[in-house]
Amino acid sequence: MAKSTKPAYCIIGAGAAGLAALKALVSAGHDVTCFERADRIGGHWHTDYEALHLITPRDSSGFLDSGMPDTYPMFPSRDQMRDYIVDYGISNGLTDHIRFSTEVVRTRPVNGDSSQGWLVTTSDGSTRRFDAVIVANGHLWDPDLPALADGFTGVSLHSSAYTNTEDLKGRRVLVVGAGNSGCDLAVDAAQAGFTTSISIRGGRVYQPKTLYGRPRSELKLVAKLPVWLQERVLRELVRVALGNPESHRGLPRPASRNLFKNLPVVNSLLTYWIDHGRIRVTGEVVAIDGRAVSFADGTTEDFDSILWASGFKVTLPFLEPSAVETSGGVPLRVAGGILPLNASRLFFVGLIAPRGPQLPVYSAQSELLLELLDLQEKVTEPLAEHFGGAQAATDQIDHLRHIWEKDMARTRRLVRRLRHRPPADGAPDRPVHPAVPDSAASSAPRVDRTAEGP
Numbered sequence: 001m002a003k004s005t006k007p008a009y010c011i012i013g014a015g016a017a018g019l020a021a022l023k024a025l026v027s028a029g030h031d032v033t034c035f036e037r038a039d040r041i042g043g044h045w046h047t048d049y050e051a052l053h054l055i056t057p058r059d060s061s062g063f064l065d066s067g068m069p070d071t072y073p074m075f076p077s078r079d080q081m082r083d084y085i086v087d088y089g090i091s092n093g094l095t096d097h098i099r100f101s102t103e104v105v106r107t108r109p110v111n112g113d114s115s116q117g118w119l120v121t122t123s124d125g126s127t128r129r130f131d132a133v134i135v136a137n138g139h140l141w142d143p144d145l146p147a148l149a150d151g152f153t154g155v156s157l158h159s160s161a162y163t164n165t166e167d168l169k170g171r172r173v174l175v176v177g178a179g180n181s182g183c184d185l186a187v188d189a190a191q192a193g194f195t196t197s198i199s200i201r202g203g204r205v206y207q208p209k210t211l212y213g214r215p216r217s218e219l220k221l222v223a224k225l226p227v228w229l230q231e232r233v234l235r236e237l238v239r240v241a242l243g244n245p246e247s248h249r250g251l252p253r254p255a256s257r258n259l260f261k262n263l264p265v266v267n268s269l270l271t272y273w274i275d276h277g278r279i280r281v282t283g284e285v286v287a288i289d290g291r292a293v294s295f296a297d298g299t300t301e302d303f304d305s306i307l308w309a310s311g312f313k314v315t316l317p318f319l320e321p322s323a324v325e326t327s328g329g330v331p332l333r334v335a336g337g338i339l340p341l342n343a344s345r346l347f348f349v350g351l352i353a354p355r356g357p358q359l360p361v362y363s364a365q366s367e368l369l370l371e372l373l374d375l376q377e378k379v380t381e382p383l384a385e386h387f388g389g390a391q392a393a394t395d396q397i398d399h400l401r402h403i404w405e406k407d408m409a410r411t412r413r414l415v416r417r418l419r420h421r422p423p424a425d426g427a428p429d430r431p432v433h434p435a436v437p438d439s440a441a442s443s444a445p446r447v448d449r450t451a452e453g454p
Contacts, residue, residue, distance in 0.1 A: 006031045007131035007377065010120050012104045012318065015043025017350025018136035019089045020063060020362035021369060025134075026097060028370050033130075034094075035122060037103035041089040044140050045082040050164045051188045052078040055180060055266040056357040057215035063088060064363035075209060104318045107133055114323070114344040115380045132345040132373060135316065136362075139351060139397060142315040145308055151288035155305040159185060162307055165192040170304020173197070174293060176285055178204060182309030183267035189307070190278040197303075198270070199295070201284040203254030208241045208268040217356065227402050231259050241268070248274045250281025260400055264355055314351070314397065327395035334392045336408040338365055338372060339384040341393055345376055353397050354404035364408060371415045378419070386418055387411055 009025060011018050014036035025032040040046065053075045054061055061076070062068040066088055072080050089095055103123040110116040110129060121127040143158040155169045159181040171194055175186040178200040190196040211219060222233050235257055246253040248271045254262060273279040282301075287294040294300045314330045324331045324340040331340045337352030349365045350358075376383055384393070 007373075008033070008129075009132050009134065009373070010035065010104075010118070010128075010130040011134045011136055012107075013043070013135070013137040013350075014038075014041040014089070014094075014098050014100075015136065015138050015350075016045070016063075016085050016359055017138060017362040017365075018043075018134075019085065019094055020359070020366040021134050021136050021349045022094050022097060023063075023065070023088075023092055024363075024366035024370055025373075026092075026094065030373075032097055033128075034098045035102050035104050035120075036098050036100050037123070039100050040086070041095065041098065042082050042085045043138055044160070045078060045085055047160070047163075048078045049159065049162045049181075049184065049188070050078060051184050054081065054357075055209060055264075057218060060217060061357035061359060063359050064367075074215065106320070107318050107323070108320050109323065109343075114346060114382075117345055132347065132376065134347045134349055134369065135319070135351065136349045137316070137318075139314045139353075140312050142313045143308070144311045144313045146285075146310060148285065148288050149306070149308060151290070152293075152303075152306050153290045154303060157305075157307055159307060159309045160312070165189060165194065168194060168305040168307075171195050172301075172303045173305045173307065174199060174282070174285075174303040175307045175309060177309030177311070178265065178270075179263065179309060179311065180265055180267060182307075183265060183270040185307045185309055186279050187267070187269045187273060190273045196273075196278065197280045197282050197301075199282045199285050200250075200252060203245060203252040204265050205235075205238065205254050205257055205259060205262045206242055206245055206251075206268065206271055207238050207259075207264065207266045209266055211237050211241060235259050242271055245271075250274065263398060325390075325393075330395040330397070332390070332393035332395050334384050334389065334394075335372070335387040335411040336365060336368060336404060337394075337399075338369060338411075339382075339387060341384050341390060342382055343384075344380065344382045347372065351397070352399060352404070354399045354401045356401045361404075368408065368412060368415070371412070371419075375415055375419055387414060 009030055009032045011021050011032060011034040014034050018034055019041060022032060022034050057074055058068045058072045058076055068076060068084055104120055105123055106121040108119050110119055117129055117131045118133045119127055119129055120133065143160050145158055149156055157167060162185060165188060173189045173194045174197045175182050176199045178198060182198065186196055186198040209215065216234060222230055225233060245251045274281060282295050284296040285293055286296050291302045292300050293303055324343045326332060333340050333348060338347050340346055340348065347369055349369060350362050354361055372383060
């Protein structure tokens, strides 16, 4: 039998992003192998804390080609999300294309030239050549713990290692971090009767999940407004619903009340329990000695357990540092976060978190990925050069949704233009530069577990 000349593609990771990419490639008839280091699909949804619920509504939070069951509540739980993602993989026959319990330990360009493809080495010792690699290993698995965490002698758990309040010892609990995960953990401890404190370094705007009984994103009258006016209206509705943050005892005043300038924290139970005296707000942790925790205001207090809601680091242990251009260890990317600089035949799905539901992002990136793969087979130079290159690249994970959507639409238009434009004098097409300003993204590559906005 003649050997197939069809390009062979590799996907790293079988979480939600990897499954979206796998579904798109399999449906298009591509030869694709997905490597998953665990023995199951679904990624972190198997191990997230039990109190976790989506901060985005059911009807807009699923994969684009498969909505969530209408039996699910308005804001699905961790277990419901896990079951939905696992069912998506199984019902679409995706597990037949996954090699489980097989970790990718190294990816390197063939002969040092990524235009020739990639060599992928896995934990079973084998190395295989692929025509392209799609990285979908996620950015919510490597805990970003501060160095001073090592000094605590009580129970010390990052949010990714916390399951429920049975993990806690003693009665005095400190939660460090006031993003979505930090709020969830503080509320979880307070509702279970623990003496709970939350360390908050800077002011934030806290938002409710619903307004007038509907998810904020489903307020039809607001959705019809220009984006800038949506922010102003929602800002005022949030203020009416929860008041200014500093009106709740101990919460610091945010530097700005503009929702676009604040990382979205969607939790009204934190302020509820602060107002009821069940959660106490402290300042930044500056030192730890045994069980004694010192704060920026000069006070020191003993705690039995600390939960660190300090976010995650972007980690790509299998990718050679020289393979892509990075900033702070995060690959610089263009084209809706899919294409890295200075590397051919390498793509990212899920290494971006535009505010709002995340699974539709993975679906949209995966559909665009099909067009980029087709285009990549027609050129040798890195595709990023055609989509703005370094002037449009970003290392950010958090993005404003409307800015990302404009970038995706612009990228689609350029892909189709490039596919139908013949090279001049046999030379590659000249790059087209749809610059996306750096101000479109926030300034922190480290990420919390959930994202929504404005």
